Amino acid sequence: MKGQFFLLTVFILIAAFYIGISPRISPPIAVDQIPESLDFIFDNVLNEYPRAVNLAMNTSKNTVNVLKNFSNFVKNSTDEMGLNFSIIWLFVKNESENVNITVGNFLGYDTNVTLNVSGNVKHIYVQSGVANSTLFVSPPSKFQLVLSFNTTEKNLLLEKHKVSFYGLMKMEKEGNSINGEIKA
Amino acid sequence: MKMKGVWRTIESVIAITILMSFVLYLGNPVLLKEQVDPTSKGYEILKIMDSNNELRTFVENKDWSSLNNKIHMHGYNHTVEICNQTACYGEYPNVENIWVSSYIISGHGKYEPCRIKLYIW
Numbered sequence: 001m002k003g004q005f006f007l008l009t010v011f012i013l014i015a016a017f018y019i020g021i022s023p024r025i026s027p028p029i030a031v032d033q034i035p036e037s038l039d040f041i042f043d044n045v046l047n048e049y050p051r052a053v054n055l056a057m058n059t060s061k062n063t064v065n066v067l068k069n070f071s072n073f074v075k076n077s078t079d080e081m082g083l084n085f086s087i088i089w090l091f092v093k094n095e096s097e098n099v100n101i102t103v104g105n106f107l108g109y110d111t112n113v114t115l116n117v118s119g120n121v122k123h124i125y126v127q128s129g130v131a132n133s134t135l136f137v138s139p140p141s142k143f144q145l146v147l148s149f150n151t152t153e154k155n156l157l158l159e160k161h162k163v164s165f166y167g168l169m170k171m172e173k174e175g176n177s178i179n180g181e182i183k184a
Numbered sequence: 185m186k187m188k189g190v191w192r193t194i195e196s197v198i199a200i201t202i203l204m205s206f207v208l209y210l211g212n213p214v215l216l217k218e219q220v221d222p223t224s225k226g227y228e229i230l231k232i233m234d235s236n237n238e239l240r241t242f243v244e245n246k247d248w249s250s251l252n253n254k255i256h257m258h259g260y261n262h263t264v265e266i267c268n269q270t271a272c273y274g275e276y277p278n279v280e281n282i283w284v285s286s287y288i289i290s291g292h293g294k295y296e297p298c299r300i301k302l303y304i305w
Contacts, residue, residue, distance in 0.1 A: 037221075044286075052295070059293075
């Protein structure tokens with residue numbers, strides 16, 4: 001019977017030890033706020049930018065200021081969420097037969113941007129958090145716009161008498177990143 | 185009688201196995217309660233409400249209470265804050281382990297960017 005008593009004693013000791021010590025060794029509840037998902041916010045902002053453009057055009061005299069304000073709002077909100085948000089956008093609008101192109105730089109660093117409108121090339125230096133504009137004189141009704149900055153180049157086919165918005169957006173978190181284009 | 189030693193040996197092995205299992209169990213980080221992330225559900229709720237043209241009216245009127253009452257999440261408590269560029273309207277829960285589902289809008293009828301925070305616990 002000694003072996004059986006031995007086993008029984010072992011069981012009792014283990015149970016007593018576990019009951020006595022487990023509250024002290026339980027892992028602490030990890031965090032107050034658990035970080036939000038990257039893809040949800042990216043999807044949300046990607047779909048919201050065109051709405052912001054429409055609201056800006058319909059309710060404001062200065063569309064570019066509204067777009068800058070919204071970009072800063074998104075930046076501040078995503079900073080609070082622990083996300084790294086960046087965007088560079090173009091706002092294209094005709095002025096009579098000419099085309100005004102505004103570049104909004106929210107990449108987090110100053111950058112040189114090259115705009116090529118059907119062979120007519122202009123270079124703009126845009127500081128971080130700023131929007132700069134340039135005018136292209138009498139482009140064709142439908143024109144090719146090539147946007148170049150850093151190592152990125154994008155080709156767009158646009159209409160002169162149609163207001164257009166284009167954005168290149170990126171969000172990063174904990175080594176994961178998502179890139180996307182906004183067209184409106 | 186010859187088998188006595190064998191049985192005692194077997195019993196010792198079983199006892200040692202039980203003790204070692206206990207020690208290994210203590211050595212591994214263990215979650216007492218399985219952590220399920222409801223933020224995806226929270227985001228889907230806000231997105232569906234926006235698709236149904238329900239969300240923005242609440243936000244425009246800063247009616248966080250009605251918005252909160254409209255949201256149903258089985259098994260969880262929740263509350264809502266609506267934050268524009270200057271202030272937040274709503275309740276921040278005084279509990280540990282909060283999940284947050286956020287939704288950003290640019291406005292409704294006029295430009296007024298807001299962030300809706302759905303707190304879940």
